[in-house]
Amino acid sequence: MLYPAPPTIEERSGSEFIPAHPMPLRRDPNLLQIVIGARRSLIEGWTESYYRSGIDSFRILRRQIVFVNSPELIRYVVVTRHGNFERKSPQMRRALEALLGDGLFISDGETWKRRRPLVADIVHKRRLPEFGQTMEDAALAVAEEWGALPARSEVELTEEMGRLTATIISRAVFGKNIPRDAAQRVIDGFSAYQRQTDAFNLGYFLGADDGWPAFGGKRRRRAMAMVHDVIESVVNAHLAGEGDAGSMVDLLIRRNQKSGGEPLDLAALRNEAATIFMAGHETTATTLAWAWYLLANAPWVARHVHEEIETACGTRAPTLADLPRLRWCRAVIQETLRLYPPVPLLPRQALEADRIGPVDVEKSALVMIAPWLLHRSVDLWEKPNHFLPERFLSGTRIDPFAYIPFAVGPRICPGMNFGLDEATLCLAILAQRFEVRPREGYKVEPVCRLTLRPKGGLPARIVARSSRPPL
Numbered sequence: 001m002l003y004p005a006p007p008t009i010e011e012r013s014g015s016e017f018i019p020a021h022p023m024p025l026r027r028d029p030n031l032l033q034i035v036i037g038a039r040r041s042l043i044e045g046w047t048e049s050y051y052r053s054g055i056d057s058f059r060i061l062r063r064q065i066v067f068v069n070s071p072e073l074i075r076y077v078v079v080t081r082h083g084n085f086e087r088k089s090p091q092m093r094r095a096l097e098a099l100l101g102d103g104l105f106i107s108d109g110e111t112w113k114r115r116r117p118l119v120a121d122i123v124h125k126r127r128l129p130e131f132g133q134t135m136e137d138a139a140l141a142v143a144e145e146w147g148a149l150p151a152r153s154e155v156e157l158t159e160e161m162g163r164l165t166a167t168i169i170s171r172a173v174f175g176k177n178i179p180r181d182a183a184q185r186v187i188d189g190f191s192a193y194q195r196q197t198d199a200f201n202l203g204y205f206l207g208a209d210d211g212w213p214a215f216g217g218k219r220r221r222r223a224m225a226m227v228h229d230v231i232e233s234v235v236n237a238h239l240a241g242e243g244d245a246g247s248m249v250d251l252l253i254r255r256n257q258k259s260g261g262e263p264l265d266l267a268a269l270r271n272e273a274a275t276i277f278m279a280g281h282e283t284t285a286t287t288l289a290w291a292w293y294l295l296a297n298a299p300w301v302a303r304h305v306h307e308e309i310e311t312a313c314g315t316r317a318p319t320l321a322d323l324p325r326l327r328w329c330r331a332v333i334q335e336t337l338r339l340y341p342p343v344p345l346l347p348r349q350a351l352e353a354d355r356i357g358p359v360d361v362e363k364s365a366l367v368m369i370a371p372w373l374l375h376r377s378v379d380l381w382e383k384p385n386h387f388l389p390e391r392f393l394s395g396t397r398i399d400p401f402a403y404i405p406f407a408v409g410p411r412i413c414p415g416m417n418f419g420l421d422e423a424t425l426c427l428a429i430l431a432q433r434f435e436v437r438p439r440e441g442y443k444v445e446p447v448c449r450l451t452l453r454p455k456g457g458l459p460a461r462i463v464a465r466s467s468r469p470p471l
């Protein structure tokens with residue numbers, strides 16, 4: 001092979017588990033190696049020196065790349081100089097613009113400022129009780145399916161968790177009455193779009209400040225049309241008063257009518273609904289899949305989780321109201337997000353020249369914050385590569401600029417509480433009844449293209465716990 005991927009490290013001993021991660025490179029890769037490596041996985045090309053806090057600047061072709069990897073400098077970028085660094089990189093904007101248009105995730109400037117309060121309000125934590133039942137129903141439906149599986153059959157966990165979180169987010173966004181096949185078309189459309197999208201924009205590195213438009217071809221256009229058609233018909237039904245009152249689309253329309261300013265048109269409503277669906281689906285699904293992998297390899301942690309669920313809920317299924325007492329379950333999710341942040345890189349484009357710490361930043365430079373590197377920095381975390389959910393229970397204060405799975409600053413994920421509660425609740429409902437046993441001898445390898453996923457998925461057997469309560 002022209003440039004092989006670095007080996008994956010995974011270690012177990014006694015009650016310690018170091019989960020799978022790529023071995024840091026011994027020396028800096030050359031340009032060709034950077035390009036080959038980045039297309040394979042965005043988390044594999046780092047030498048040891050990147051796994052400590054600091055800042056680094058280098059060039060790829062004609063573009064300056066600045067890696068910001070310390071809590072103080074991250075604060076400078078995302079808070080102090082938010083206005084200069086709020087813009088997403090051209091790669092990300094170009095890759096997603098056909099699907100999301102001016103949706104919040106890739107917008108900036110006035111559009112972002114106007115839309116952010118609207119979207120943040122409808123996914124806000126005080127609304128969570130409205131969506132709790134949807135989360136519980138969907139997780140219990142998976143429990144029922146798992147309970148009916150023939151003995152020793154295997155499932156693929158990223159797919160299982162993807163179906164679960166897609167059900168939850170599509171009912172929350174589009175309403176409980178969305179027909180199954182319509183929700184499925186949105187899910188299939190999003191996956192097909194991602195497969196047809198190349199996140200590497202050569203034009204940007206060759207000097208085009210806005211990158212080159214991503215030419216998608218027929219398949220990508222078809223995928224996009226499939227998503228847009230379904231969402232527009234849901235929005236139209238809501239506009240005609242036939243939608244599900246209480247869905248996020250319903251809230252978007254009502255808040256928008258009340259806001260007094262220029263009302264959003266059909267395309268803008270569609271873009272925001274598509275954005276919430278995209279942002280809230282795969283992120284939570286991969287978090288859950290990684291959490292199962294970690295729990296399966298740390299039975300001493302699984303014991304705490306099971307005991308805690310039994311104490312809090314006895315034989316009834318956990319609900320949203322139980323979450324304050326499910327502290328181990330939450331800590332497992334928080335530690336999963338530290339080790340495997342679903343969005344491991346946060347790329348920004350400098351609007352104007354600036355200076356970050358000791359580094360002069362050029363106009364239009366790519367400024368990269370990498371939760372993947374920050375969360376594994378040896379000078380910020382004790383045993384950074386170990387799975388230790390206790391670190392979130394011990395009462396030690398975690399620096400909000402050192403732990404950023406949901407980003408930080410004004411662009412922090414507005415669905416943070418939704419995602420955290422959803423993942424914790426789904427884990428608790430399923431862990432009460434089942435254990436997950438990864439396929440023996442299967443090599444887990446984290447890779448990142450858009451989100452951080454286990455390469456080839458996580459095949460596993462679902463085993464009913466002997467003390468499980470009846471459904």
Ligand code: HEM
Binds near residue numbers: 411
């Ligand atoms: C574990 C689950 C989740 C994780 C790890 C996550 C992570 C993130 C991150 C890192 C960003 C910022 C990206 C950047 O700045 O480049 C983001 C933005 C966003 N997320 Fe989440 N997210 C999760 C769940 C959700 C959910 C459930 C929703 C909605 C219900 C949601 C809605 C959004 C939206 C709308 C944005 C764009 C915000 C803006 O640009 O102002 N996310 N998310």
